Amino acid sequence: MNPKLQTPQPLNFSTYKLLNNIMQVEIITIGNELLIGQVVDTNSAWMGKKLNNAGFDIVRITSIQDTEQAILNTLKEAQERVDIVLLTGGLGPTKDDITKATLAKYFNSQLVFNELVFEDVKRFLKGRVKNINKLNEGQAYVPECCEVISNHVGTAPIMWFEQEGKVVVSMPGVPPEMKLAMEREVVPRLEKRFVTQKIIHKTIQIANIPEAVLAEMLEPWEHQIPEYISLAYLPSPGKIRLRLTAKTNNEIGALSEIEKLIKQLYEIVGDNIFSEEDKPAQVLLSDLLRENGKTLAVAESCTGGNIGHLITSIPGSSAIFKGGVIAYENSIKEQVLKVDKKDLLSHGAVSKPVVEQMAKGVRELMQSDYAIATSGIAGPDGGTEEKPVGTVWIAVAGNFGVRSECFNFGRFRDRNIQRSSDMGLIMLLKELKK
Amino acid sequence: MNPKLQTPQPLNFSTYKLLNNIMQVEIITIGNELLIGQVVDTNSAWMGKKLNNAGFDIVRITSIQDTEQAILNTLKEAQERVDIVLLTGGLGPTKDDITKATLAKYFNSQLVFNELVFEDVKRFLKGRVKNINKLNEGQAYVPECCEVISNHVGTAPIMWFEQEGKVVVSMPGVPPEMKLAMEREVVPRLEKRFVTQKIIHKTIQIANIPEAVLAEMLEPWEHQIPEYISLAYLPSPGKIRLRLTAKTNNEIGALSEIEKLIKQLYEIVGDNIFSEEDKPAQVLLSDLLRENGKTLAVAESCTGGNIGHLITSIPGSSAIFKGGVIAYENSIKEQVLKVDKKDLLSHGAVSKPVVEQMAKGVRELMQSDYAIATSGIAGPDGGTEEKPVGTVWIAVAGNFGVRSECFNFGRFRDRNIQRSSDMGLIMLLKELKK
Numbered sequence: 001m002n003p004k005l006q007t008p009q010p011l012n013f014s015t016y017k018l019l020n021n022i023m024q025v026e027i028i029t030i031g032n033e034l035l036i037g038q039v040v041d042t043n044s045a046w047m048g049k050k051l052n053n054a055g056f057d058i059v060r061i062t063s064i065q066d067t068e069q070a071i072l073n074t075l076k077e078a079q080e081r082v083d084i085v086l087l088t089g090g091l092g093p094t095k096d097d098i099t100k101a102t103l104a105k106y107f108n109s110q111l112v113f114n115e116l117v118f119e120d121v122k123r124f125l126k127g128r129v130k131n132i133n134k135l136n137e138g139q140a141y142v143p144e145c146c147e148v149i150s151n152h153v154g155t156a157p158i159m160w161f162e163q164e165g166k167v168v169v170s171m172p173g174v175p176p177e178m179k180l181a182m183e184r185e186v187v188p189r190l191e192k193r194f195v196t197q198k199i200i201h202k203t204i205q206i207a208n209i210p211e212a213v214l215a216e217m218l219e220p221w222e223h224q225i226p227e228y229i230s231l232a233y234l235p236s237p238g239k240i241r242l243r244l245t246a247k248t249n250n251e252i253g254a255l256s257e258i259e260k261l262i263k264q265l266y267e268i269v270g271d272n273i274f275s276e277e278d279k280p281a282q283v284l285l286s287d288l289l290r291e292n293g294k295t296l297a298v299a300e301s302c303t304g305g306n307i308g309h310l311i312t313s314i315p316g317s318s319a320i321f322k323g324g325v326i327a328y329e330n331s332i333k334e335q336v337l338k339v340d341k342k343d344l345l346s347h348g349a350v351s352k353p354v355v356e357q358m359a360k361g362v363r364e365l366m367q368s369d370y371a372i373a374t375s376g377i378a379g380p381d382g383g384t385e386e387k388p389v390g391t392v393w394i395a396v397a398g399n400f401g402v403r404s405e406c407f408n409f410g411r412f413r414d415r416n417i418q419r420s421s422d423m424g425l426i427m428l429l430k431e432l433k434k
Numbered sequence: 435m436n437p438k439l440q441t442p443q444p445l446n447f448s449t450y451k452l453l454n455n456i457m458q459v460e461i462i463t464i465g466n467e468l469l470i471g472q473v474v475d476t477n478s479a480w481m482g483k484k485l486n487n488a489g490f491d492i493v494r495i496t497s498i499q500d501t502e503q504a505i506l507n508t509l510k511e512a513q514e515r516v517d518i519v520l521l522t523g524g525l526g527p528t529k530d531d532i533t534k535a536t537l538a539k540y541f542n543s544q545l546v547f548n549e550l551v552f553e554d555v556k557r558f559l560k561g562r563v564k565n566i567n568k569l570n571e572g573q574a575y576v577p578e579c580c581e582v583i584s585n586h587v588g589t590a591p592i593m594w595f596e597q598e599g600k601v602v603v604s605m606p607g608v609p610p611e612m613k614l615a616m617e618r619e620v621v622p623r624l625e626k627r628f629v630t631q632k633i634i635h636k637t638i639q640i641a642n643i644p645e646a647v648l649a650e651m652l653e654p655w656e657h658q659i660p661e662y663i664s665l666a667y668l669p670s671p672g673k674i675r676l677r678l679t680a681k682t683n684n685e686i687g688a689l690s691e692i693e694k695l696i697k698q699l700y701e702i703v704g705d706n707i708f709s710e711e712d713k714p715a716q717v718l719l720s721d722l723l724r725e726n727g728k729t730l731a732v733a734e735s736c737t738g739g740n741i742g743h744l745i746t747s748i749p750g751s752s753a754i755f756k757g758g759v760i761a762y763e764n765s766i767k768e769q770v771l772k773v774d775k776k777d778l779l780s781h782g783a784v785s786k787p788v789v790e791q792m793a794k795g796v797r798e799l800m801q802s803d804y805a806i807a808t809s810g811i812a813g814p815d816g817g818t819e820e821k822p823v824g825t826v827w828i829a830v831a832g833n834f835g836v837r838s839e840c841f842n843f844g845r846f847r848d849r850n851i852q853r854s855s856d857m858g859l860i861m862l863l864k865e866l867k868k
Contacts, residue, residue, distance in 0.1 A: 033668045035492040037483025038637075038675065038712070040476050044497070049471025058469040059504070061497040063478070070493070077511075093646040094667045095656070133650045153845070155646070174669075176846045203472075210562065212527040212569045212589070222529070233528045234467045235608075241472065278472070298760070300739070304746025305732075308739025308760040315814050315847055317738070317762075324760035325770075326732070326742040332757040332800060336770070366766060380749050411587070412610045413749055 023194045024082040025051055027061045028074055030089035030099055031173060034063040043088050043178055054187050055199050056084070066090045071102045075168065083166045084190060089173030091156035093135040100157070103170055104143035107161055111141040116148050117157045124155050146170075149185045153177050158185070167193070200246040202258050203278035206269055207239045207426050214240055214269070221264055226257060238409070238419040239426075241278065274426055274433075281425035282310040288432055289320040289370070296428075297366035298324035299337055299358040301349065302376035302392060306421045322366040327358060333375075337361035350375050350387055352395075356404050359397035370398040370432075372424040376409075378416045392420045396428040403431060457628045458516040459485055461495045462508055464523035464533055465607060468497045477522050477612055488621050489633050490518070500524045505536045509602065517600045518624060523607030525590035527569040534591070537604055538577035541595055545575040550582050551591045558589050580604075583619045587611050592619070601627070634680040636692050637712035640703055641673045641860050648674055648703070655698055660691060672843070672853040673860075675712065708860055715859035716744040722866055723754040723804070730862075731800035732758035733771055733792040735783065736810035736826055740855045756800040761792060767809075771795030784809050784821055786829075790838050793831035804832040804866075806858040810843075812850045826854045830862040837865060 027047055033039040044061045051058055059082060064070040066089070078085045090099030104111050118140035125132060139155045142148055149158040156172035158181045169186050171178045206214065211233060225231055228248050234241040244261065246254040266273060275284050289296055298307045308324045311317050325336050330349050333339040338361045343353040359373035376392025383389035389411050395404035405427065409419040461481055467473040478495045485492055493516060498504040500523070512519045524533030538545050552574035559566060573589045576582055583592040590606035592615045603620050605612045640648065645667060659665055662682050668675040678695065680688040700707060709718050723730055732741045742758045745751050759770050764783050767773040772795045777787040792807035810826025817823035823845050829838035839861065843853040 032666055034479065035482050035495060036486040037479040037481070038668050038677070039670070040474070040479040041495075042474050045468065045471040045474040047471070048469050052470040059499055060508075061469060061475075063495040065493060074494075092667065092669070094649045096666050129644065129647060133646060135646045135649050176844075176849060212567060213563060215528045215569050216567045232466055232530050233526065234472050235526065236473070243472070298739075300742070302746075303743075304751070304755075305734070305739030305742025305758060305760065306746075308734070308762075309737075309743045309851075312736075312738025312740075312760075312762065312812075313848065313851065318816075321738075321762050323762040323766040323770075324739060326739065326746075326758040326760065328742075328746065328752060328755050328757040329800075336757075336759075336799065365770065366763075378746075382752075410610075414747065415610060417743075417747065 023056050023084060023190075024059045025056045025084040025086065026059060026078040026082050028071075028078060028085060028087045029061070029063045029173065030066050030071060030087060031063075032065050034089075035065060043173065043175055046175070046179065047086065047088075047182060050182055050187055051190075052201075054191050056190070056194075066096060066098055068098060068102045068105070071099065072106055075106060079166055079168070084194065085166075085168045086186070087168065087170045088178055091139075091170065091172045093139055093155065099170060100142060100159075103146070103159065103161070103168075107143055107145050107163065109143040109145035112144045114140050114142045114148055114157070116150065117142060120151050120157075121155045124151075124153070149181060151177055151181065152184075153180055160186075160189070200248070200251060200254050200258070201278075202244045202262070202276070203234075204242045204244075204262060204265060204273055205239060205275040205278070206242065206272050207274050207423075209240065209269065209272055211235045211240055217268055218265075221261070221268060225261060229254065229257065229261075237415045238422055239274075243278075271430070274430060280310070281422050281429060282307075283314060285425050285429045285432075286311060286314050286317060286320055288429065290316075292432075294369040295320055295322050297322045297362045297368035297371045298424075299362035299371065299373040300324060300326050301328060301333070301358070301374055302378045303374045303417055303421045303424070304328060304378075306417055307372060307374070307424055310421060310425070322368045325362055325365070333358060337365065348387070350377055350391055350393055352393060352404050352406070355393035355395040356397075356402045359395040359402055359404075363397050370396065370428060372396050372428055374420050374424055376407075376416065376420055378413045378420075379411055380413060390416055392416065392423075394420060394424050394427055396424070396431055398428075398431065400431060400434075403427070457490050457518060457624075458493045459490045459518040459520065460493060460512040460516050462505075462512060462519060462521045463495070463497045463607065464500050464505060464521060465497075466499050466530075468523075469499060477607065477609055480609070480613065481520065481522075481616060484616055484621055485624075486635075488625055490624065490628075500530060500532055502532060502536045502539070505533065506540055509540060513600055513602070518628065519600075519602045520620070521602065521604045522612055525573075525604065525606045527573055527589065533604055534576060534593075537580070537593065537595070537602075541577055541579050541597065543577040543579035546578045548574055548576045548582055548591070550584065551576060554585050554591075555589045558585075558587070583615060585611055585615065586618075587614055594620075594623070634682070634685060634688050634692065635712075636678045636696070636710070637668075638676045638678075638696060638699060638707055639673060639709040639712070640676065640706050641708050641857070643674065643703065643706055645669045645674055651702055652699075655695070655702060659695060663688065663691065663695075671849045672856055673708075677712075705864070708864060714744070715856050715863060716741075717748060719859050719863045719866075720745060720748050720751060720754055722863065724750075726866075728803040729754055729756050731756045731796045731802035731805045732858075733796035733805065733807040734758060734760050735762060735767070735792070735808055736812045737808045737851055737855045737858070738762060738812075740851055741806060741808070741858055744855060744859070756802045759796050759799070767792060771799065782821070784811055784825055784827055786827060786838050786840070789827035789829040790831075790836045793829040793836055793838075797831050804830065804862060806830050806862055808854050808858055810841075810850065810854055812847045812854075813845055814847060824850055826850065826857075828854060828858045828861060830858070830865055832862075832865065834865060834868075837861070 146159040154177040161168040339357040363371035379389035580593040588611040595602040773791040797805035813823035
């Protein structure tokens with residue numbers, strides 16, 4: 001083993017999720033807005049993650065129009081395949097919301113007034129509207145055959161149907177309402193009702209190796225992965241997550257097998273592995289700063305505030321984040337961050353001296369322990385032959401001094417912003433782990 | 435008519451999309467990562483929007499596991515329902531990518547080496563990797579029966595299958611690769627091949643009225659909408675988009691009917707309507723600033739950089755955006771934005787005097803025409819009885835002076851950040867439209 005390569009840390013078994021059984025689940029999301037792209041379905045991914053962590057296998061996610069026929073057909077097909085079907089959407093007070101009446105029809109039931117739902121509606125609307133109107137009142141009608149689960153943060157009912165051992169749960173499409181219901185009631189009930197076997201996940205995050213190159217590097221390693229462990233490549237711009245999944249009854253054996261595989265992985269890809277946890281870089285960095293009582297500031301040009309946004313999306317970020325300067329125009333780099341005008345003129349804004357001075361400048365301005373700075377050409381315009389679109393300089397500063405690196409993230413603006421943000425976070429993360 | 439209510443602008447007919455025919459389409463997205471929530475499927479919404487604007491009706495989006503059986507079954511079911519099926523995903527170079535081989539099986543075809551694809555692969559990898567490896571070379575094998583569409587930004591092939599008048603198109607799941615293929619080739623080909631009738635969309639954006647309240651206000655109005663025009667409520671935190679959709683052969687009649695309906699809508703909800711275009715607030719604001727040659731700066735506390743991020747996600751934003759200060763810690767508000775320390779101490783950071791000084795401070799610091807500032811308690815911690823989680827002060831500043839308003843956006847951090855950002859943009863937008 002090459003002594004320069006990093007030795008893996010002893011595995012933290014709490015990062016494994018040990019679970020019982022693999023029950024199959026389908027998710028159906030209802031609403032024309034999902035189909036014509038006015039709303040991105042983020043609910044399904046969130047639900048999929050929760051369910052998968054609880055030991056369920058999500059085998060299909062279907063988005064359909066809010067017509068009676070579409071709901072009836074899709075639900076019937078799903079129930080023929082699996083025992084658990086979760087629905088979201090179509091539970092609002094307006095007349096294009098037809099899920100409730102359609103479920104009543106599907107289960108040969110009728111809509112009846114439900115006191116519990118009406119209490120939720122009244123409690124939720126108290127202080128928000130002057131009077132409970134008849135549309136609000138209408139939300140208290142639910143199919144007679146369902147069990148109602150309280151909605152603490154909205155007016156739509158959450159309905160649990162059970163027939164011949166199969167479960168259907170209907171939830172609002174509004175994300176916070178669905179999430180609270182899933183966390184407090186739906187997932188715990190499903191676990192209690194169905195879970196009996198074992199599943200193990202482990203995800204390794206690797207930066208800066210293209211997928212095909214990594215795949216070739218890992219081919220011999222892949223061949224020795226035992227049958228009961230499956231490997232998936234999850235590429236996203238600039239990084240790849242490798243997910244090992246074991247479905248087994250011998251969890252001790254599987255865990256030690258996975259540990260062995262990861263040890264070998266370090267020998268092959270070394271410190272391109274930046275995490276053994278399946279968390280975004282901003283969460284990994286924030287956790288590390290919090291553990292060490294350190295603070296961060298950012299100086300963002302091409303990322304335009306996105307690094308600040310990623311960090312401050314995490315609850316409690318005020319403990320580690322001082323703030324930042326979005327230095328979009330060059331005058332801001334010069335006047336607020338004290339970048340030398342001569343360097344701006346001679347090297348251009350997208351250059352090593354400028355990005356390094358941005359990082360040092362914001363660290364000083366905000367009196368933070370660490371700083372991240374970005375300066376690049378996000379595109380589609382602004383590229384030159386020497387510095388094409390996608391050229392990005394990133395610097396990190398701290399008690400270790402300043403380190404900077406130049407990347408080319410290609411021609412797409414969104415991806416450039418995303419990769420630059422991510423790479424800034426990863427660069428500091430690696431520096432702190434040294 | 436109440437003279438205080440805003441009169442609608444003459445309708446801009448270019449905002450309508452006139453199209454021919456309504457062909458039904460299904461989208462199938464392939465990949466375990468979508469089902470277990472490691473990746474959010476943003477492709478489908480993007481594709482749905484593009485296709486819908488081109489006059490296609492998306493009737494179903496299905497996300498499935500990358501197993502041969504799942505792909506074969508789902509594709510067969512979809513082809514029984516509709517004439518056009520678009521697939522994304524499972525085209526990478528690694529062994530968990532099985533779409534290509536499965537499609538060959540589905541169409542009783544075999545994988546053959548394709549010169550065109552290999553040229554794409556070589557061109558794309560030139561300068562990126564030292565050698566074309568055998569995994570890269572493997573990407574040049576495609577089912578013999580398909581027509582290959584060039585991928586200009588990646589190594590995965592784009593495949594067009596046509597059998598008995600039905601079309602199946604397989605695209606990479608990597609968003610920029612899929613998007614370029616859709617825009618340049620797939621949508622134009624589908625239009626040429628299938629489009630023959632008419633569809634019209636019009637979306638009106640309304641802020642600050644809860645859905646049930648709006649629905650009650652609009653009930654009489656809804657009753658006079660003719661049968662051939664459908665209405666949908668598309669609520670998102672803090673705003674509702676109302677979408678009118680006409681499916682007709684008499685587009686002149688439909689357009690004038692929609693124009694009449696919108697005129698009536700202004701009489702009912704007045705200046706809560708902030709746009710007749712289906713664009714995000716940041717795009718509407720940026721367009722307006724660009725038209726008038728004006729610039730913006732932001733001072734963000736609770737939004738943590740998100741307003742800057744939203745603005746700078748738009749290509750060409752450097753023409754209108756000077757930059758901003760993410761003033762997360764109070765010391766930054768005081769030292770960088772020159773907020774009066776006495777006001778910070780006596781009123782707290784989440785207060786009218788502080789947010790107004792933040793707006794004025796950043797406008798002065800960055801010499802911008804306009805400024806937006808936010809200061810609030812995003813949660814989950816930090817709330818008090820007087821200022822509970824969700825309390826947000828927002829100010830906008832410009833040649834009109836400073837305007838500020840206090841909101842309560844509820845208890846969810848993500849939603850608070852999102853609504854505060856959106857409302858800051860909408861407040862300035864409304865001020866500029868006065």
